[in-house]
Every structure is written in structure tokens, then in C-alpha cells.
Amino acid sequence: MNKGRILVVEDEKKISEIVKGYLEKEGFLVTVAQTGQKAISTIKAGFDLIILDLMLPDMDGEDICQTIRKDSDIPIIMLTAKSGEEERIKGLGIGADDYVVKPFSPRELVARVKALLRRLKGSNETISFNKGDLVMDPFRFEARKNGSPVVLTPTEFKLLQCLAEHPGQIFSRLQLVNVILGYDFEGYDRTIDAHIKNVRHKIEEDPKNPLYIKTVYGIGYKFIGQPDED
Ligand code: CA
Numbered sequence: 001m002n003k004g005r006i007l008v009v010e011d012e013k014k015i016s017e018i019v020k021g022y023l024e025k026e027g028f029l030v031t032v033a034q035t036g037q038k039a040i041s042t043i044k045a046g047f048d049l050i051i052l053d054l055m056l057p058d059m060d061g062e063d064i065c066q067t068i069r070k071d072s073d074i075p076i077i078m079l080t081a082k083s084g085e086e087e088r089i090k091g092l093g094i095g096a097d098d099y100v101v102k103p104f105s106p107r108e109l110v111a112r113v114k115a116l117l118r119r120l121k122g123s124n125e126t127i128s129f130n131k132g133d134l135v136m137d138p139f140r141f142e143a144r145k146n147g148s149p150v151v152l153t154p155t156e157f158k159l160l161q162c163l164a165e166h167p168g169q170i171f172s173r174l175q176l177v178n179v180i181l182g183y184d185f186e187g188y189d190r191t192i193d194a195h196i197k198n199v200r201h202k203i204e205e206d207p208k209n210p211l212y213i214k215t216v217y218g219i220g221y222k223f224i225g226q227p228d229e230d
Helices: 013-025 036-045 061-071 085-093 106-121 154-164 173-181 189-203
Strands: 004-009 028-033 049-053 076-080 098-101 127-129 134-137 142-145 148-150 213-216 220-223
Touching (some): 013 028, 028 036, 036 049, 036 061, 049 061, 061 076, 076 106, 142 189, 154 173, 154 189, 154 220, 189 213
Parallel strands (some): 049 076
Antiparallel strands (some): 134 142, 213 220
């Protein structure tokens, strides 16, 4: 089944082939462009989403992004080797919808593609992890653990959803504060630990050896559940 058409703009052949393979396995139709010029001329063919590398031989990914944005609101995920928060904000400021930092796991990228398409469609599809052990319904704000409903507060759900939609990505406490409140608020960041602790007690078999939310010492948290294939 065709889940959508994706344009992958990436000059490193090894990366584009792996990404293409993973996306095709998930039912997407994938076209690869190796240069910025090729990307801009190809995009007129019509795609549902673009994965755009920031570093290309002929053009800057940011320029391509801005060129595309002049007449299209197609979802764009940027690939970059820069991991700083400034670059992230800059990337989103020029119209990218999401950001994946290299090196990334192809599974993570596929999960991000699906999450972005789901968010934009306002789709009521559920997302599930670890062979159906944890199922989330972002549309209804509901979650199930091993088939039983889990009662999460809106804050807990938002935190879990943010982490789950970005598997493998490390979030600082301050970034998670931003997810909950919509702005940075230092001094609030320690309460994140309390919320995470509560979420763990609700979704982890053994909160001390979590299978979903892992503590990254000195930084924050990341989601380590395995997204199920549809
Ligand atoms: Ca590149």
C-alpha cells in the first residue's frame, strides 16, 4: 500500500539508500535527489513530505528550504550534523517542521516521518511500541499498557507523546518544560523528574529498569521503546 510519496534530498549515497530502503519497507514511495537543483526541479512532481539534508554540494539546505516554502507548505524534515539548539531553532525558523541530527537510526527517522504526517493530518491513528505493549492514541489523549488503559494526566501524556514521537532523541529538562508550558521556565525543570517518575510508574514493568523512558545522566531523557511497524 502506498502510504505517501517522499523526496529524500541527500548527496551521501550510503545514507540515502538506507533511508530509501527503510521508508519503502514501510510502504512509502521514495525518490532521491542528490543535489539542491535536482530537488527543486523534482519537487514539482508532487510529494507528501521532504527529507532534506542541510549540507549539499551545490546549495545550502536552508536555502532550499526557503525556496520550497515560497510556494509550498509541504512537511519538511531536516537532516543535520549540527546538534546545537540554535541550529535547531534556526532550522524550524526557516520553515522545517522537524529536525533529525546525524548520526540517526533509520527506524527513528521513519518514526519521525510517520509522526509528522500523523500530526499534520490530524489523524486519529494510534502509535504502538514494543509489540503492542504500549499503545498511545494522540487524538483521544489515551494510552494502554499491555491492553489495559493507563490514566495519565494531560502533562504526563504530553511528555510521553513528545518523547515517543522522537525515539532516540535526547531531550533536556528545559526542552521538556517547553513542551508542557510552551516556554522555558528555569526552576520548573526539576518538576520534570517528578512527572517522568509518575509516567514510569504507570507504563514501566520495572521503573528502575525502564524499557521506555531512559534517563540520560547530566542531560535529560530519551525514549527507547521500539516503534511497531503498522
Ligand atoms: Ca550531505
